[in-house]
Amino acid sequence: MGSSFAFEEATIAELGARLDDGELTARALAEAYLARIDSIDQNGPTLGSVIEVNPDAIGIADALDTERKEGRVRGPMHGIPILVKDNIDTADHLKTTAGSLALMEARPRADAPLVAHLRAAGALLLGKTNLSEWANFRSTRSSSGWSARGGQCHNPYALDRNPSGSSSGSGAAVSANLCAAAVGTETDGSIVSPANANGVVGLKPTVGLVSGAGIVPISHTQDTAGPMARTVADAATLFAAMTGAASSPPLDPGALRGARIGVARNMAGFHGGVDALFEDALGALRALGAEVIDPADVPHVDELEAPELEVLACEFKWDLEAYLAGLDGDAPRTLAAVIAFNDAYAEQEMPYFAQEMFALAVEKGPLTEPAYVEALATCGRLSREEGLDAVLAKHTLDAIVAPSGSPAWLTDHVNGDHYVGGNTSPAAISGYPSVTVPMGSVSGLPVGLSFISGPRREPALLGFAFAFERATEHRGVPRLLQTVQG
16 A cells, blocks of 8 residues: 555545546546555455445446536535445445344435435445444444454554444545545444544534434434544535535634643543653644643543443334334344344354343333433433533633544454543533544554534534644554554
């Protein structure tokens, strides 16, 4: 992998300018990315980040080129090749399976609203990305990035390392320059964590800003789709298109001047190399004019796991069955039927890990059960009123920063994932936004810096991340090494 690819690290704005000038066509761009997917993802190093390519991609590109020639340009995404995660409905020749063989014959009745927005914006859907099967909610001992349909996705910085989940394919594909940008989804960590591990920018938006309809669900209170890209500007552009906005928020390299940024020390300290990069990042924030309040710890971060699990297990059963009921084709209609399918096809579906989370969720009662109602209230109180809201108000903060996670761990199908640390739960459980941006690397493996704030603060967070990115330029191009060198 390297400079032989003509569009390595090309931004959406750069590609758009070349399309506008007539120097480039959407067809040529699509053909180049599809050839790259074939050469390094499906063959060669076999990254395994793309689960299916769109058979209609070239025809769509031709139609978009015709529109451009006729003077009809829909916006900055017109003709830009993107990938979307394989738990997001597309009513076309692509399948939507959440990586499971159980949904191979299912057919969504319509595009997910976010996909409809992207098509309306002129985005060119190249295909679907691999993921942790069922968005990593099947087993307590899963390997992130593995699905029965797509196999194991690998980290493009070192192929024996894990891309993290569950939007593993989206993060790896963007990082490896297999598309201009991609869409991931998150319930707790599934955008931020793979963005961290794959050295890209990831935005986990405020829950509800992006429609959750047409996405294979885990939790209606925490699920959200979000953009993953190589630059903050690209993430902002894709986010605007996903929501149907006319334009993305302006990004100012001076956005951190005068901003009050709190340091969540209780969401750091899990890895010496990451800690050193975090201190450097705090120095960069100060140099950019931010007022850094240190510490500004987020309360109750160690009390969220148990009530969150109760909420997710309860909501998963009912949300999934509502989704399954809306499918056409041959598909299971209940969680119990999915469990039975996995048992019947255990050799293909469960060669490495089982379905303990499914077994927990299938026993849950309706969403009126006192245990669920109490857990949901506890999650809201600890993550919002007594959590992020409290620390933001106490110090009059514009945002909180913390390391996004550890360097990628070795993929391990025997023991499962080896998470070391991160910051995702408070923002995920509260439904508040979080942006991660590269802040350096440890032994050649990237790690990110997260900016977290209150609801609908995406424009501010993107601005802070943009200013940090512009000043530090920590994004490094992956080289598909077999293992860490040095």
